[in-house]
Amino acid sequence: MTARAHDHGPEELCEAGLQLYTRALREGQVPAGDADALPCLLDTGLLQPDVADARRLRPVAPSVALTRLLRVVDEDIAHRRRQGARLTEALEPLLALAAPDPAPADAAGIRMLSGLDRINVAISEAMEQVSGEILAIQPHARGNLAAQATSLARDQALLDRGGRIRTLYQHTQRHVPLVVGRYEMLRGDVEARTLDEVTERLLIIDRRVAFIPANKDRTLALEIRHPALLDHFAIIFDRLWHLATPMHPEAAQRPTLNGVTPRQRAIAGLLIEGHTDAVIADRLGMNVRTARVHIAKLAATLGSESRAQLGYLIGQSGILDPEEEHE
Secondary structure: HHHHHOOOOOOOOOHHHOOOOOOHHHHOOOEHHHHOOOOHHHHHEEEEEEEOOOOOEEEHHHHHHHHHHHHHHHHHHHHHHHHHHHHHHHHHHHHOOOOOOOOOOOOOOEEEEEEEHHHHHHHHHHHHOOEEEEEEEEOOOOOHHHHHHHEEEEEEHHHHHHOOOEEHHHHHHHHOOHHHHHHHOOOEEEEEEEEEOOOEEEEEEEEEEEEEEEOOOOOEEEOOOOOHHHHHHHHHHHHHHOOOOOEEEEOOOOOOEOOOOOHHHHHHHHHOOOOOHHHHHHOOOOOHHHHHHHHHOOOOOOOOOHHHHHHHHHHHHHOOOOOOOOO
16 A cells, blocks of 8 residues: 555544554554555554664554544634634625625525426415415316316315416317316306417416426426516416406307307418418317318318418408407
8 A cells, every 4th residue: 555545634544544553552563664554643643653662663542542633623623713714804895895696596586396296285385375366377177187186175275265266278178078177166256268379387376476387298397486577477367368258157159250260260360370280289279180170161161272372361351350350
């Protein structure tokens, strides 16, 4: 072994050094040459040269050695404290000159939540004592039956405390059993409306905290408590709410215009923007086959014989004019 292999502080003791020190205690002495590769034994004072024979090393009593080593540690701690005090004294006057560090995410009112269980727990905790209003945007009805039951119980508890729930869905969710069944079971001040297109999932609890997805599969979420962001989300929700069609407690039938259904008008708007069938289906929450059926019916209603002609006829028909739509 080389001295470099045992390069450590004077208050430390390596395994090989401890073994040689143990042997010295048992035998009363060891040859000086045995410690050549273990300078830690001499540095720590565990072994000392034999006064009568320089070729031998004798061990120092463990109690004496321990006292010496602890003194070294205490002196090092005292030195570090004095060093820290000097640094504080030197830099403290300059702290006021430095720009404040940006606030961390939590301090800014934004926290990342990982995992569906953790997200659900955070939502439940936020709703436990709330008796105000819940605003929710739900593009699609997802989740297993257990998750749906938990959500239903959580919402009913809020309603029982005198709270209110308003939810926005896509039109495609109006007849989904999970959605319809939900409103058959909930009792209280609960309303639902639908739009052709809505934003990604959004949950605003009493305008104090909001939850939004942070990835596509919703296994990550952001918990947001920043007042400016909460106000922004609430304004978006209210504007969408006023554009939406009532679904519950009293469903409103959206009018057909010149033989074109509201769903076909939504598709027409996306068609003239140049979107493909797949994009239209995704935006409106339906499968591609259903979207193509609606496109075919729209083409038949307007008398179109081609995709290019369909776009022209949509523009000429006036079905997308706001004035016509509200007549």
